Amino acid sequence: MAITNTVYQKSMRKFSQFVDMFAYPLRLSHYLELINPLWTKHSLQAKVVKVWDETKDSRTITLRPGKGWRDHRAGQYIRVGVPIGGMRHTRTYSISSAPSNRDGCISITVKAIKGGRVSHHLVRDLKVGCYLPIGDPQGEFVLPDAMPVHPLFITAGSGITPVMSMLRNYMREYRGLPDLTHIHYAPHAYDVIFGKELEHLSKSQKHYKLHRIFTRELGDSVSAKLHFNADQLDKLAPDWREREVWACGPASLLDSLEEHWKKEGLSRNLHLERFRAKFAEVPTEITSGKIKFTKSELEYDTDGVTNLLRVAEDAGLNPAHGCRMGICHGCDCTLVSGSVRDLRTGAVTSESGEKIQICVSASVGDIEVEL
């Protein structure tokens, strides 16, 4: 059987090479894309097979990836291309399903963020049957291969998504949860994404201690005393020093955790997944100016604070990008002249010809960028 398969694959490869000669400059894969985008090999596509509203502003989208998809590890994310109004936007989303689903599908769970064009489109307007380009699974926010004995999960809002994949993976692989403490923050009970599933796990899994903290009273006043603090941690997870921690949520929460674990000399126990890059303080003196996109021959005003990817998009360009947080280098462009400031470190570069990550760079005065 294995020999028959190998012979079949070899013949198909030869057939495809033969057809490619006639299809030049396109390839067979481009024509197959017209019949079914999931058959294409030159880019990875996924079909939207289900959408499910989790809360009033978050939605789980089930995707069937096409040829070339390799399975993810629980906790990883993917890049998703989202066409809106003739422009393709790319965002990264954590996968919320466990790996190796029998039906071959994966899911992402998206929260509509204030002013977020793409997240609003995904949560409100995306239709079943659409095809979206996706990237390979990426990210180091994963559990070790051997089961950690005492994990502590700390999540807030949509930061639950990679951790949900981990919880589901535990249930699938080990048929139960280990000694696990989970602290989850949400504004109100009705805002908890996967609320019912978490509750079910906390009732059915005797080693799973779930603490939900609702940070707002009804009436919407934000209560700072309910946010993360050392006393609260001591009370909810008294053995936190012995636990390895996976945390995902807004920057303010992750910064507090980082500081707390550092103070205790336990930073090595802490694994963080950030939605946005951590930025350095904005300098007191900011120089605004003009940016010239040399390939597009376009000029636009910059305020010296906004990242250049956003400036280019506001100017009507559609630059290639991926994570939007300085990890993937998908947005690299050449600096032609002028100076840019790295928003993460505050370091200023004036080296013409240097590659810059425009998603985490702001201009310092007038600049030219090859775009």
Ligand code: FES
């Ligand atoms: S988009 Fe990933 S580094 Fe800029």
